[in-house]
Amino acid sequence: MRRLTLLLIPMALILTGCGPNKKPANSNTSTQRAQDEATHIADSHMLAGQFELAAQSYQHSADTANGHRKAKLLLLTAYAWLKAQNDVKARNTLANVSSFSLPLALANEKNLIDAELALHNHQADLVLNPLLMQPFGASTDIALRIRRHTLRAQAYQMNGNLLEQAHELSDLDLLLQNDAKLANQRALLNTLSSLTDTALRFLQPEPSNPLAGWMELALIKKGLPFDPSNFSQLISEWRLQFPNHPADSQLLTDITDKIAIISKPIGQLALLLPQEGPYAGAAKAFQDGFLAARYTFPGSTPTVKVYNTAAFTETTALYQQAIAEGANFVVGPLQKKSVRSLALLPALETPVLALNYANDIARKDNFYQFSLSPEDEANAAAEKAWADGHTQALVLTPKNNLGNRISSAFQSRWLALGGTILEAQSYNTADRDFSIPIKALLNIDESEQRLKTLKKRFGGKIEFEPRRRSDAQFIFIAAKPIHARIIRPQLQFYRATELPVIATSHSYSGTASPIQDRDLNGLYFCDIPWILTEDTEALLSRDKFLEYWPNISERYLRLYAMGIDAYAMLAQLPWLADNPNQTYSGKTGLLSLDDKMQIHRKLVWAQFTEGSPKLIENTQALSNADTRPSHSIVQPIPLK
Secondary structure, eight states, X not given: OOOBTTOOOOHHHHOTTOOSOOOOSOOOSHHHHHHHHHHHHHHHHHHTTOHHHHHXXXXXXXXXXXXXXXXXXXXXXXXXXXXXXXXXXXXHHHHTSOOTTOOXXXXXXXXXXXXXXXXXXXXXXXXXXXXXXXXXXXXXXXXXXXXXXXXXXXXXXXXXXXXXXXXHHHHHHTTOOHHHHHHHHHHHHHXXXXXXXXXXXXXXXOTTSHHHHHHHHHHHHHHTTTOGGGXXXXXXXXXXXXXXXXXXXXXXXXXXHHHXXXXXXXXEEEEEEOSSSTTHHHHHHHHHHHHHHHHHSSSOOOXXXXXXXXXXXXXXXXXXXXXXXXXXXXXXXXXXXXXXXXXXXXXXXXXXXXXXXXXXXXXXXXXXXOOOOHHHHHHHHHHHHHHTTOOEEEEEEESSHHHHHHHHHHHHHHHHHTOEEEEEEEEOTTOXXXXXXXXXXXXXXXXXXXXXXXXXXXXXXXXXXXXXXXXXXXXXXXXXXXXXXXHHHHHHHTTOTTSOEXXXXXXXXXXXXXXXXXXXXXXXXXXXXXXXXXXXXXXXXXXXXXXXXXXOOGGGHHHHHHHHHHHHHGGGHHHHHHOXXXXXXXXXXXXXXXXXXXXXXXXXXXXXXXXXXXXXXXXXXXXXXXXXXXXXXXXXXOOX
C-alpha cells in the first residue's frame, strides 16, 4: 500500500486531545477492574508502538464488555490492527461492530476506520462515497472532523484529483493549530503548485473562500524562479487582496528565505555539451531550450559559455578550464562516463548540474544530477497501476539495453509496492510481428502446446480454442510508436482487449497523429507536462516555444523542455537540497531532489482516445519509503 506523499502531518501534532484512555471513575466490579487493566495495558502498548499486543489487550477487554463500551473497545482493537498493518484482522474485528443503534460519535468512528481500510485496498471512491463519509456538523468532535478531511484528502490524492485534494486540505487547515497547521499549509501549497498556472487562475473560488488566497499564493510561489525580485510587491498586493487569510507567517518566511537563496546572481554559466558525434542532436536540443529560457525569463541574465566535450578526452580538465575562465555554475556533461568522472573528483568547488545519473556514486556536495530517466517513467507506471488497484502484472519490453533498464526498474518498484510479476517477455525491435513474445506473455503458447499434445494422443480433429491466461490484471509495455502501433492490435487479437495497457512516454511521438495512432486507443502512458498540458499563458509553453523556434526537431521535443527546466532550476537547487519535501513545478514534471542529489520527476498521464492523447487526472506519485499509508494519519477518539 501507499504512503501519501503530500500529507505528512504528524498526528501527534494534530490530535493533542486523543491521548490514552482514562479509567472510568466507578470501577467497582472485578470484571470492570479487569477491563480497565486490560485497556490500560493496551494504551501502554499503543504508546510504545507495540500495536499487535495492543490489539490483543483491547480485544481481551472487549470480550467481557457490553453495549456501547464493547463497541468502542472493538473499534480500538480494529484500529490497533490497522497500526499493526493487519487489515484482515482489522476488518474481521470491525465486522463484529453493528452500526445499528450506535451513538453518532461511534458510528462516525466506525466509518472512518472503514474508510482507511478502503484506502488500503485502493478503493478511494469508497472514501469519497457520501454514504460512508457523511459531512460532520460543527458540533462533531474536532478530532473526527480532522480525520475525515485527512482521509478524503488522501483519497483525492490517490485519484489524482489535486483540486479537490486542495479543497480538503484548506478545510482541514481551519481545524489545526501550531506545527500541525504549518505542516498542512506546506502540503496545501505544494499540492496547488502542481496545478498549471491556467488552472490556478481560472478555477479560483470567491475571494472570501480561503482557497482563493491559497491559489493566488501558489501562483506567486511558482513565479519565483523567473522573477524573485518582485516577490515583496506581490506579497503586499496579496495581503491587500486577502487581508484575513489564515496563511501562517512562518510559511511566508519560508518563501522569503527561499528568495534569499535563489536571488543570488550567477555571473557566468558553463555548458559542457558535445557539439558533434552521436549525442550532438540531443545536446543541441537541450542547449536551445536552455538558452531560450535564459533569453526569455526576466531578471539578471548570466553569461553562458559553451564547451565542446567531444573535443576533450578528459571532462575533469574541461571542468577546471571552465572554472578558470570564470564559471560560477557548470551544466553538463551529458554522457554517463563523463558524469561519473566528475562525480569521482574529491571535491567540487563550483557546483555542477550533470545531465545524467551516476547511480553508483554516493552523495557529493555541489553535485546535482538531472536526467529524463526512463527509470522514472517505469516507476511512475508501477505506481499508477498500484493506485488503480492492480496487483498482477505482465511485462513486455524491447530486447535491448533500454528495454532491460525499463523492465528492471518497473519490476523492482512493482515488487516493492507488493505486486506480483506473472510473466515478463522481450521483443526484437527489428521484427514487425511480435506474436511469439505476446503469446508467451499471455500463455497462448502453452494453450497451443496442449492442443498439439491432445492431437498426438487422440488423433483426428479436435474442437479447441486457445485461451489466454486469466490471472493478469494489466500489461506494462515499453515501445516506440512504430512498435506500440503493432503490439496493441496484436494484444487485442490474442483476446487481451479488456486488459489495461500502461506504457512509458516512448509510445507517443509528442505530436498528435490521430490516423497513425488510432490503433493505440485505450493505451495509458505517462509524459512530461510540456507535451501533454495546454498552458499557453506560461512562459515558454510549448506553443510559445514552437512559435519562436518553428524548426525544432520532433525527435528531441522533451530535451528542449529539459533545457528550460535546467536553466530555471539552477538557483533553486541549494534550496531543494536543504528542503527535501519541496518541489519545483517544471516543464518536465513536478521536480524534487532525493538524498543523492538526483532530480526526479512526477509525470502526468494520458490515454489515447480516437487516436489522440487525452489528459487524465491520475498522476499519483508514491513515496519510496513505504508502500502503505501511515496509520498515524488516523487516530481513534479516546474511550469516555
